[in-house]
Amino acid sequence: MSKTFSIGGIHPKDSKFSRDKSIEEFPIPKRVVISMNQHLGMPAVPVVKKGDTVKTGQLIAEPAGFVSAPVHASVSGVVADVAPYPDFLGKKVLSVVIDTDGDEWMETIDRSPEIKHEITATPKEIFKIISDSGIVGLGGAAFPTHVKLTPLEGMKPEFLILNGAECEPYLTSDYRLMMEHAQEILIGGEMMRRVLGDVGGIIGIEENKPKAIELMKRLTANYLQWEVVPLKKRYPQGGEKQLIDAVLGRKVPSFSLPISTGAVVQNVGTAYAVYEAVQKHKPLITNVLTVSSSDPSVQKNYRFRIGTPIREFLSAAGAMDKEGHLFQAFVKVVNGGPMMGKPVSNLDGPVMKSTSGFVLFTEKETKRQEEGDCIRCSKCFQACPMRLQPYLLYQLAIAGRTEELDENRVFDCIECGCCLYSCPAHIPLLDQIRLAKNISLKNKRKK
Amino acid sequence: MDKLLISPAPHLHSKDSTRRIMRDVIIALMPSVLVSVYFAGLSALLVLVVSVAGCVLLEHLIVRYLMKKKTTVKDLSAVVTGILLALNLPVSSPWWMVLIGCVVAIGIAKMTFGGLGHNLFNPALVARVFLLISFPVQMTNWTVANSIFRPDKWELPKNLLGAQGQLPDASSGATPLGIIKEGLANGMTMETLSQQHDFSYWHMLFGHIDGSMGEASVLAILAGLLYLLFRKVIRPVIPLSIVITVALFSGILWLTDPSQYADPLFHLLTGGLLLGAVFMATDYTTSPMSPLGMIVFGVGIGIVTMVIRVWGAYPEGVSFAILFMNALVPLLNKIKPFPYQKEVSRG
Numbered sequence: 001m002s003k004t005f006s007i008g009g010i011h012p013k014d015s016k017f018s019r020d021k022s023i024e025e026f027p028i029p030k031r032v033v034i035s036m037n038q039h040l041g042m043p044a045v046p047v048v049k050k051g052d053t054v055k056t057g058q059l060i061a062e063p064a065g066f067v068s069a070p071v072h073a074s075v076s077g078v079v080a081d082v083a084p085y086p087d088f089l090g091k092k093v094l095s096v097v098i099d100t101d102g103d104e105w106m107e108t109i110d111r112s113p114e115i116k117h118e119i120t121a122t123p124k125e126i127f128k129i130i131s132d133s134g135i136v137g138l139g140g141a142a143f144p145t146h147v148k149l150t151p152l153e154g155m156k157p158e159f160l161i162l163n164g165a166e167c168e169p170y171l172t173s174d175y176r177l178m179m180e181h182a183q184e185i186l187i188g189g190e191m192m193r194r195v196l197g198d199v200g201g202i203i204g205i206e207e208n209k210p211k212a213i214e215l216m217k218r219l220t221a222n223y224l225q226w227e228v229v230p231l232k233k234r235y236p237q238g239g240e241k242q243l244i245d246a247v248l249g250r251k252v253p254s255f256s257l258p259i260s261t262g263a264v265v266q267n268v269g270t271a272y273a274v275y276e277a278v279q280k281h282k283p284l285i286t287n288v289l290t291v292s293s294s295d296p297s298v299q300k301n302y303r304f305r306i307g308t309p310i311r312e313f314l315s316a317a318g319a320m321d322k323e324g325h326l327f328q329a330f331v332k333v334v335n336g337g338p339m340m341g342k343p344v345s346n347l348d349g350p351v352m353k354s355t356s357g358f359v360l361f362t363e364k365e366t367k368r369q370e371e372g373d374c375i376r377c378s379k380c381f382q383a384c385p386m387r388l389q390p391y392l393l394y395q396l397a398i399a400g401r402t403e404e405l406d407e408n409r410v411f412d413c414i415e416c417g418c419c420l421y422s423c424p425a426h427i428p429l430l431d432q433i434r435l436a437k438n439i440s441l442k443n444k445r446k447k
Numbered sequence: 448m449d450k451l452l453i454s455p456a457p458h459l460h461s462k463d464s465t466r467r468i469m470r471d472v473i474i475a476l477m478p479s480v481l482v483s484v485y486f487a488g489l490s491a492l493l494v495l496v497v498s499v500a501g502c503v504l505l506e507h508l509i510v511r512y513l514m515k516k517k518t519t520v521k522d523l524s525a526v527v528t529g530i531l532l533a534l535n536l537p538v539s540s541p542w543w544m545v546l547i548g549c550v551v552a553i554g555i556a557k558m559t560f561g562g563l564g565h566n567l568f569n570p571a572l573v574a575r576v577f578l579l580i581s582f583p584v585q586m587t588n589w590t591v592a593n594s595i596f597r598p599d600k601w602e603l604p605k606n607l608l609g610a611q612g613q614l615p616d617a618s619s620g621a622t623p624l625g626i627i628k629e630g631l632a633n634g635m636t637m638e639t640l641s642q643q644h645d646f647s648y649w650h651m652l653f654g655h656i657d658g659s660m661g662e663a664s665v666l667a668i669l670a671g672l673l674y675l676l677f678r679k680v681i682r683p684v685i686p687l688s689i690v691i692t693v694a695l696f697s698g699i700l701w702l703t704d705p706s707q708y709a710d711p712l713f714h715l716l717t718g719g720l721l722l723g724a725v726f727m728a729t730d731y732t733t734s735p736m737s738p739l740g741m742i743v744f745g746v747g748i749g750i751v752t753m754v755i756r757v758w759g760a761y762p763e764g765v766s767f768a769i770l771f772m773n774a775l776v777p778l779l780n781k782i783k784p785f786p787y788q789k790e791v792s793r794g
Contacts, residue, residue: 339457408783
């Protein structure tokens, strides 16, 4: 029996059209814009200045504190600018701009294709390399990985869960990575498992990826410390709290870290990055993304250099005409999956460490329907994986009743979008709840 | 510059819509509609057509010209109310009485509160109770005036049918519930009553004409229930808790004295119990939203129904019971779900 989380959830069509498209090496762009704000926490501080020559993999920014991460050059060339540049939302963030010149890598980086199985580094060394390589959670939140691997007082890690659920429709980058680099992911996972103190290792994969489940099962067959857990197809299974519930049957309390249940969750992509960093000395400068849509000619998986303009992927994937305009059928570009991704407003914005893909939608697919009256069907309540009452939170949010919002745990909302997805009256539940939640959290911080 | 559509996540939506839900309810009501037309012919069709047309037209006029908004009849909820109202009336209802029912259901019970989703009471039931109190004679006259589909060629085995071996041409008089209410009050026992009146459970299951249109066939209602469950329009919580409560309540009474109380099956198959449990009590707007609230709601309906049936003045109590519990829904909605964080467990 496959496992799954116990509360709420929905079953959107998985639309994983690009699942059988191998990862293609994306060409190096003429210019990259590398944001200093690619992780949760304090933005990194640039250590290069205009005119400097940098090699691929060279450190260009240092972390600004413990909850922060360094940034490395994804190409070799000359630093053209260190200044605020607009990201995919059009918001200006401090960035290092590099004009590409060839592709000269740091000598320390091992670029050979052989898989290095033997783990020689001690857990302490592994931890140091992870934090020096700028590795962040590649599942979407971009939380610095070394912070999650740091022991907290009174909390004993028992399990490392590798997240291969990839429950967002359309996205296939994690799946391709598991199919093409399963061994590396396991080696990276094994190293994190050792850092956590020889805890149990679990890989959670949804049932709609049977080949990945089979492959991982075969590779871990001889390792008692590893277990592959097949999961039912259900959104938001890849959410940290839902995954822990699905795999271990433990629930993360409000305002608590997942580690309070004894579980540390890392994305499979992160495990791959850890492998590259420790075994190949390669910092986090590349990642894999999916470009997908319901149009069969626009369905690709690419390995990209961080800082490449979004426009280039859309153009290469076949979503743009020769003049570089999106085909008219596509009205929306989503950065990430369709359930939680943000809409791109600046196509010239760069891709980041944790970019997982771009999904293009036609008007018919994505345009919101006219809002009707609530018929109190309670479908939003049935769909909510955090057992909140979205209809109630929505009304309280509109009325601005902050105290009652807190009583009804608005802060527990994980913004998965299940409520809005299920609402037959097309009421913008999550829009209002998201606002109310941010106000609630701000008030909490003030206190 | 490319024109990009910007709206927050989620960027997809399920196919669900209010109209789709209402359409499913209409489909689920079709077996009951067809059975009533089969048994009573044109007169049933007339009641249905007047009721649906009246409800839809009235809602359109009110929204368009009184509230001055875009018409809402496209969501099909007025059609559902129209069909439910018709199924709650006797076949012999005069057209003007049906129209009065429409005015009460749509005009008073629904639109006065602000339309779909805002009403406190089930519109069709408010209309039914209004008519029951205002026109007691017409509302308890179960005579079938004429039927174009005379069930002369009824093909079920004869032993399933009434004493005459065929369905009566026209039936007048009380419903089974009315018969036992009066009979027991006059000091008769269940045994003599069933000998005199030949209550056939098979009759009740497949179709009988004593009662309002929608009560005609329990099987048709169950077919509708299966469809609603299959399409996930409703959850079984409310119908189940009503049925179980009624079965337990009547079962205990029956066991204490079978001569004075009807058995549980009798109570489940008669009157509008299943029609109410499946189609009226499950109305989203007028029922609670949390599972626990739904259970309390269903149990409440079961108890009130049985109290009225056994000790009340009316032979039938489902309508009153549902309306009574409707009034408690805002309170029941205050029942909070078990919070997520209270469930921390080390499994």
